[in-house]
Amino acid sequence: MTTTELREAILAHLKYALGTDPDRASVTDWRIALSYAIRDRIVDPWFASTQAAEAAKGKRVYYLSMEFLIGRLLEDAVVNLGLMESASAAMSSLGLDLDTVLSDEPDAALGNGGLGRLAACFLESLATVGCPAYGYGIRYEHGLFRQSFVDGRQVESPEDWLRQPHAWEFERPGAAFEIGFGGRVASNAGRTEWTPAESVVAEAYDTPVIGWKGRWANTLRLWSAKPTTFFDLDRFNRGDYYGAAEPEALARTISRVLYPDDTTEEGKRLRLKQEYFFTAASLNDILRRFLSEHDDLRQLPRKVAIQLNDTHPAIAGPELVRLLHDVHGMPLDEAIVTARGCLSYTNHTLLPEALERWSEGLMGSLLPRHLSLIERIDAAHAAAHPDRGITMRENGEVKMGELAFCMAHKVNGVSALHTELMKRTVFSELHRLHPERILNQTNGVTPRRWVLSANPRLSGLLTDAIGEEWVDDLERLHEIEPLAEDAGFREDYAAAKRANKEELASYLRAERGVSVDPEAMFDVQIKRIHEYKRQHLNILEAIALWQEIGDNPNGDWTPRVKIFGGKAAPGYVFAKEIIHLINSVAQVINSDPVTSKFLKIDYPANYNVSLAERLIPASDLSEQISTAGKEASGTGNMKFALNGALTIGTLDGANVEIRELVGAENFFLFGMDADEVMARRAIDGHAARAIEADPRLARALDAIRDGAFSPGERGRFDAIVSNLSQADYFLVSSDFTDYWRAQREVDVAYRDRTAWMRMAILNTARSGWFSSDRTIRSYMSQIWNAQGLLADAGTDGRDEG
Ligand code: CRA
Numbered sequence: 130m131t132t133t134e135l136r137e138a139i140l141a142h143l144k145y146a147l148g149t150d151p152d153r154a155s156v157t158d159w160r161i162a163l164s165y166a167i168r169d170r171i172v173d174p175w176f177a178s179t180q181a182a183e184a185a186k187g188k189r190v191y192y193l194s195m196e197f198l199i200g201r202l203l204e205d206a207v208v209n210l211g212l213m214e215s216a217s218a219a220m221s222s223l224g225l226d227l228d229t230v231l232s233d234e235p236d237a238a239l240g241n242g243g244l245g246r247l248a249a250c251f252l253e254s255l256a257t258v259g260c261p262a263y264g265y266g267i268r269y270e271h272g273l274f275r276q277s278f279v280d281g282r283q284v285e286s287p288e289d290w291l292r293q294p295h296a297w298e299f300e301r302p303g304a305a306f307e308i309g310f311g312g313r314v315a316s317n318a319g320r321t322e323w324t325p326a327e328s329v330v331a332e333a334y335d336t337p338v339i340g341w342k343g344r345w346a347n348t349l350r351l352w353s354a355k356p357t358t359f360f361d362l363d364r365f366n367r368g369d370y371y372g373a374a375e376p377e378a379l380a381r382t383i384s385r386v387l388y389p390d391d392t393t394e395e396g397k398r399l400r401l402k403q404e405y406f407f408t409a410a411s412l413n414d415i416l417r418r419f420l421s422e423h424d425d426l427r428q429l430p431r432k433v434a435i436q437l438n439d440t441h442p443a444i445a446g447p448e449l450v451r452l453l454h455d456v457h458g459m460p461l462d463e464a465i466v467t468a469r470g471c472l473s474y475t476n477h478t479l480l481p482e483a484l485e486r487w488s489e490g491l492m493g494s495l496l497p498r499h500l501s502l503i504e505r506i507d508a509a510h511a512a513a514h515p516d517r518g519i520t521m522r523e524n525g526e527v528k529m530g531e532l533a534f535c536m537a538h539k540v541n542g543v544s545a546l547h548t549e550l551m552k553r554t555v556f557s558e559l560h561r562l563h564p565e566r567i568l569n570q571t572n573g574v575t576p577r578r579w580v581l582s583a584n585p586r587l588s589g590l591l592t593d594a595i596g597e598e599w600v601d602d603l604e605r606l607h608e609i610e611p612l613a614e615d616a617g618f619r620e621d622y623a624a625a626k627r628a629n630k631e632e633l634a635s636y637l638r639a640e641r642g643v644s645v646d647p648e649a650m651f652d653v654q655i656k657r658i659h660e661y662k663r664q665h666l667n668i669l670e671a672i673a674l675w676q677e678i679g680d681n682p683n684g685d686w687t688p689r690v691k692i693f694g695g696k697a698a699p700g701y702v703f704a705k706e707i708i709h710l711i712n713s714v715a716q717v718i719n720s721d722p723v724t725s726k727f728l729k730i731d732y733p734a735n736y737n738v739s740l741a742e743r744l745i746p747a748s749d750l751s752e753q754i755s756t757a758g759k760e761a762s763g764t765g766n767m768k769f770a771l772n773g774a775l776t777i778g779t780l781d782g783a784n785v786e787i788r789e790l791v792g793a794e795n796f797f798l799f800g801m802d803a804d805e806v807m808a809r810r811a812i813d814g815h816a817a818r819a820i821e822a823d824p825r826l827a828r829a830l831d832a833i834r835d836g837a838f839s840p841g842e843r844g845r846f847d848a849i850v851s852n853l854s855q856a857d858y859f860l861v862s863s864d865f866t867d868y869w870r871a872q873r874e875v876d877v878a879y880r881d882r883t884a885w886m887r888m889a890i891l892n893t894a895r896s897g898w899f900s901s902d903r904t905i906r907s908y909m910s911q912i913w914n915a916q917g918l919l920a921d922a923g924t925d926g927r928d929e930g
Contacts, residue, residue, distance in 0.1 A: 130170065132218040138166035139219060151223065157293060159225055160203065160233045163216065164296035167206050168337075175337040175346035181918055182261035186422055188431065188915045190255065190262040193411055193445060194248040194438035195404065196387070197266050197349065198240030198273075200578075200738030202297050202336075204231045205253070208582045210343045235290040236737045238272035239351075239387060242657045243572075243764050244477050246738065247543075247901075248438055250575040250764070254901040256340030256347045257577070257601055259919030260909055265411035267403060268298075268334050268351035269387045276696045276735045281712030285389075285699050297336045298351075304333035306413045307357060308406050314498045321455050323498040329380040330355045331410035341577055341601045344919055352410045354383035390698035401487055401495055408442040412449055426457055430470025434913035437474040437537065440485045440529035445472060446536030447502040455498070465506060465536075473912050474537040475570070476530065477761050479547070479555055480661070485529040492527055503527055510535050519558045534559050534566070539912045541570045543762035544783040550758060550803065570908055571783055572762040573901035576603045579768045584746035586625035587772065587893070594618065603900035606893060613890040623886050626749070626773060633747035643719070643731050649688035650879045653744055653774070654752035655736055658697040658704040661759035665849060666861045667691070667752055668711050670872055671718065671730060672829040672838075678724040686727040687876035692744065694736030703848065708732075710846050713838040741765070746772050749885075750875060753778035754868065756859040758803035760784075767899035773889035775878075777871055779864070783899075791895045795888040797878075799871035800864040809863055816857035823866045830854065 143154055143162040154162070182189065207216050217227040240246060248264065255262040274285040309325025316322070331352040339346045356376040365373035382399065383406050412435075419432055437443055446468060453464035478484070493500045507521040521531045534540050534556060542548030548569035552560045560567055581588045581600055591599055594612060599605040612618040630647040637643045645651075654667050671691055678686055693711050697704035715730035733740060751769030753760075753776050760782035770776060770787050777797040778784040788796040801809060809815050820827050830850055832838070839845035853862050879885055909915045 130212060130215055132215045132222065135166060135212070135215045136219040136222055138169065139163050139223065142166055156225070156230060156233045159220075159223070160230045161294060161296050163220070163230060164203050164206075164234075167203065167210065167212065167216070168296060170210055170212070170343070171206060171337045171339050171346060174339065174343050175348075178259075178261070178346045178918075179348075183422070185261070185918055186432075187261065187918070188434060188913065189418075190260055190909075190913050190915050191411065191415055191433065191435045192248065192251060192255070192262060192264045192438065193408060193435060193442040194245070194264065194266050195407070195441035196240030196245030196438075197237075197248045197252070197264060197351075198242070198245030198738060199237045199249040199252075199349075200742075201231065201234040201236055203234050204582055205578060206297075206339055207231075208577060209253075209339045209341050232739070235293065236272075236739050237290055238288060238737055239266065239269050241273060241387070241390060243762070244439060247572055247764055250573065250578070250901040251905060252338045252347065252349055253340065253575045253577060254573070254905040256338045256345050257575075258902055258905055258909075259340065259345040259917040260347075260905065260915055261918060262347045264338070264347070264349040265407065265414075266349070266351050267384050267387075267407045268353040269384055270381075271386045273387055273696070273737075274389055274699065278708075278712055278732075278734050281709050281716070283697055283705050283708050287386075298334045299336075301333040301335055304335075304350075304414065305355075306331050306410045308409050310402060310405070310495050312497065314501065320458070321498065323451070323455065328357055329383060329406070330357055331406060333410075333414070350411075350414070352384065352407050354380050354406060356380035390701070398491060398495065401491060404441050405444050405448070405496060405499075408445045409448050411442075412445060412452060416452060426453060426459060427463070427467060429453075429467050433471045434473070434915055435471050436908070436912070437472060437533055439475060439477045440533050443474070443485070443529040443533040443536075444496070444499060446532055447496075447499040447506065450502050450506065450536075451498055461505065462509065465509060469536055469538050472537045473539040473541070474533040475541050475543065476533075476547075476551055476555075477543055479550055479761065480759065484555065486526040487529065489522065489525050489527060500527070503532060506532070506535060514562050517558065517562055530555065531559065534563075538566070540567050541908075541912065542567070543570065543572045544786060545569050545571060546758075546780070546785050546803065547761040547782060568911060570904055570912070571786055571899075572764050572767070573899050573904035574764050574767050574771070575901050576600060576771070578742070579745070580771055583742040584625075584629065584772055586628055587622075587746065590618075590621055590625055591893075599897070601902060603897035603902065606897040607895065609890065610894040613887045613894065619883065619886045619890065622773070622890055623882065626747075626889070629747040630749075633743060636743060637731060637733070641731065641733060643729070645690045645729055645731065646688060646726075649690045649729070650749045650875075651692060651747055652689050652750040652752065653692045653694075653748040653769075654754070655692075655694035655741060655744055656763075656765055658695045658707055659701075660703060660707075660859045662755050663859060663861055663864075664693060664695070664711065665707050665853070666754055666864065666868055667693070668707075668714055668730075669826070669829050669853075669861065669865060670868055671728065672714060672832055673825045673869065674872075675718050675721070675724050675728055676828060676832065677825070678727050679721070682723045687879050688727050689729075689876075691728070691730045692748075693730070693732040694740060694744065696736060703852070706846065706848055710833070710838065710849055713845075717838050741768070745769055745774070748772070748774040749879065749889075750774060751776045751778070753781070753784050754800070754864075755779060755781045756864075757781045757801055757806050759859070767896065770892045770896040771899065773893045775875075775885075775888055775892060777868075777875055787896065787899075790898060791892045795891050795895075797871045797875050799867040801860065806860060809860060810858070815860070816854050816862040819862040819865065820854060823869075825869060826862060826865045 139162045142165040220227040252264045272288045309328040311326035312324045336349040361373045449468040450464045453459040542551045595608040634647045751774040753766045757779045762782040779800040780802045834850045836843035
């Protein structure tokens with residue numbers, strides 16, 4: 130598409146779709162007009178892909194996820210269609226700067242963190258490799274809350290991404306299903322029938338997802354809840370205006386908000402309703418599509434692969450059995466086997482508080498038929514395995530992990546270590562009974578977003594050096610390995626990093642009034658705030674460093690800027706204390722005239738996908754410091770390594786694999802491993818002993834306790850100090866000494882810029898395996914048995930073993 134054509138298309142949309150003219154148009158108007166013009170270019174490949182999939186009558190993949198953290202879509206589409214230059218030229222010919230227009234788009238934050246962002250990377254990779262697939266989820270009216278800081282404390286406000294027209298979606302009033310809740314179950318002429326007491330309509334909204342080079346496009350179908358009857362005219366006529374609107378308000382609450390936590394179970398009736406709502410709508414849609422092409426439901430597993438993204442859609446097991454058995458008359462045992470043939474389940478966490486359980490009372494009242502089917506499934510499993518030591522139900526609760534496991538033909542973890550721990554801990558008994566079922570699929574990230582568009586300087590350098598093929602064959606990055614020894618390449622690589630840091634520095638100056646020196650090491654920890662992720666370990670180290678610099682202000686210190694980003698779940702009090710502590714420490718340290726040329730701390734509020742795209746390319750050091758055994762995988766860790774930040778990290782999640790691939794000498798390892806963590810936890814008084822043994826740690830904790838960061842308010846952070854001195858479940862105190870040691874090694878390493886750049890280049894060169902294309906191809910061959918429909922992609926020899 131030429132610049133002129135694109136320009137004409139933009140002007141036409143501005144006029145005919147938005148009803149405005151160039152003199153009056155706001156940046157948002159221009160952005161929407163550009164989005165429509167780009168969207169027009171997606172529709173043809175999208176139709177072509179849908180038709181190719183229909184013609185092939187092959188297997189389709191369905192990714193069911195409560196969360197899709199897709200962020201901004203316009204840049205993705207422009208990049209994947211190869212229209213960056215035309216778009217930029219068209220915009221400037223209209224007197225606008227493309228970057229300004231792109232950053233006007235609100236982030237679609239329909240997810241909390243890693244799990245939701247992984248789902249978004251997977252969608253893009255599924256399209257890139259040409260696998261016919263649908264993402265299914267909920268069209269939340271309000272995504273993840275907006276975070277601001279008031280006196281250093283987190284304040285949440287509702288997010289409003291749908292306030293402006295959403296340019297990417299197509300509403301499908303014709304694709305709607307009635308979803309029931311409650312009611313009675315009765316037997317009728319040998320068939321079981323469920324008559325729900327209430328119901329809502331699930332209506333589809335489709336967003337096309339375009340892969341690299343526009344070769345293939347899939348659909349993200351999000352369900353929105355609507356009332357079965359919009360309006361009660363009788364009540365209205367009686368003057369009961371609010372009552373008349375009640376059915377609509379009640380129904381809509383189901384897709385109103387994203388539950389704001391990814392690791393603690395939200396024991397709410399509404400959450401279970403949300404889960405069943407989108408799962409049931411998706412399964413109805415999947416069966417409808419299957420039956421439009423085939424007639425024998427026993428063939429379902431050959432044509433349909435359904436991936437359950439964590440247990441949130443685990444009700445899919447009993448729901449699919451119900452549809453096959455109650456509705457379509459398949460014998461129960463056969464229905465269970467057929468459903469299992471379609472379903473597979475990804476576990477994303479071993480944290481006990483995040484493993485979903487629903488009380489039988491709640492489930493029985495909302496989903497009476499499903500509860501009885503769960504009993505039947507459980508009984509069938511018991512009959513097949515008389516020696517089993519587990520059940521799906523315990524203490525009046527249904528354990529969704531066990532249900533998902535028993536109803537899936539494959540169960541996967543998200544990193545090698547996490548999968549091993551799954552076998553040894555949460556699912557040890559089920560693993561003994563089904564040793565072939567668990568497998569590993571290490572997470573990945575899409576290189577289109579996380580390298581190509583987030584880091585154009587590095588991308589240009591890579592393309593100049595080895596051609597553009599790395600973008601969808603990321604292992605080709607190995608070809609730059611020899612260039613780590615090339616002084617000219619190292620200089621260019623360093624210059625790209627430097628320019629990214631300067632850009633971030635001016636952003637921080639403009640947006641936050643903070644001035645940082647781009648020469649300093651940018652040390653970044655961005656992720657949800659959680660005790661197991663140990664942002665408090667990082668801030669303790671900052672305090673100790675500040676104290677030491679203060680003791681010896683003329684010392685030869687390596688200047689650092691520590692940057693934090695992340696939200697705490699609104700109900701997670703301790704995490705919010707950590708935020709308050711970081712902000713309070715930052716305030717004191719940043720205003721210390723003696724130390725501030727060596728150490729600064731910044732915590733920009735409202736961390737989201739777009740901010741990550743800014744921060745990661747500008748980072749030197751990536752903080753991946755979770756308590757070993759707790760972070761299932763991590764995906765931020767992969768983004769940093771690809772963009773040439775060195776990792777300081779524990780042997781946790783995918784850090785283990787990153788370190789293996791980039792080389793131990795290019796990774797700063799510290800801390801206890803998962804086995805040592807378990808052993809140490811069993812030792813009485815481990816925290817007190819650690820503090821006694823390390824005067825630096827003791828002094829840092831004393832400063833917090835004595836009010837150094839809470840002038841006039843001693844005791845503000847007592848909860849943190851006493852936790853770290855006593856129970857310290859996440860072993861912050863016990864890992865502190867080794868963390869400090871590793872950080873000082875980082876300081877020394879950073880001073881030798883040649884050696885540092887060599888290490889950074891090797892991180893980029895050796896991280897290609899972390900492409901989500903590799904992950905998706907591996908799911909396709911090892912779990913879904915699905916074929917890609919592009920000539921040059923699909924399940925071919927490049928699958929990892
Ligand atoms: N919080 C894990 O904790 C992992 C992602 C994606 C998480 C991360 O280590 O990278 O999933 N788990 O696999 C989760 O959401 C419900 O569990 C996460 O994002």
